Amino acid sequence: MDKKRMRDILLAAGLLLFAGILYLLLRPGGEGAWAVVTADGQEMARYPLSEDRQVTIGEADYNILEIKDGAAAVIEANCGDHTCVRTGAVSREGEAIVCLPHRLIVRIEGGEGPLFDASVG
Numbered sequence: 001m002d003k004k005r006m007r008d009i010l011l012a013a014g015l016l017l018f019a020g021i022l023y024l025l026l027r028p029g030g031e032g033a034w035a036v037v038t039a040d041g042q043e044m045a046r047y048p049l050s051e052d053r054q055v056t057i058g059e060a061d062y063n064i065l066e067i068k069d070g071a072a073a074v075i076e077a078n079c080g081d082h083t084c085v086r087t088g089a090v091s092r093e094g095e096a097i098v099c100l101p102h103r104l105i106v107r108i109e110g111g112e113g114p115l116f117d118a119s120v121g
């Protein structure tokens, strides 16, 4: 094989490798994270953290869930203790907002966080 051709192949391989590394480095860390709403042990809904929104969960017993700037928070609720509201915003895998009186859990799944967490569930 002549040297010029060899060099071209190496150059192409190098470029491919470089593109692959760039892809891994630039991949947005928070992408794919979800706020998963569970009530009474049943998954009710899941919302991507990448989209700002406000949803009211429940009727008589309600929690208002706000997703903003990649984080989820219960901003208002008519439960007795307001622990869920005081929890504030969560955005990392495994973090959760719990409303005991309403038996409601908002849990973060996916996105950034420990890769070795196998205990969810």
Ligand SMILES: [Zn+2]
Residues within 6 Å of the ligand: 077, 079, 080, 081, 082, 083, 084, 085, 098, 099, 100, 101, 102
């Ligand atoms: Zn609450």
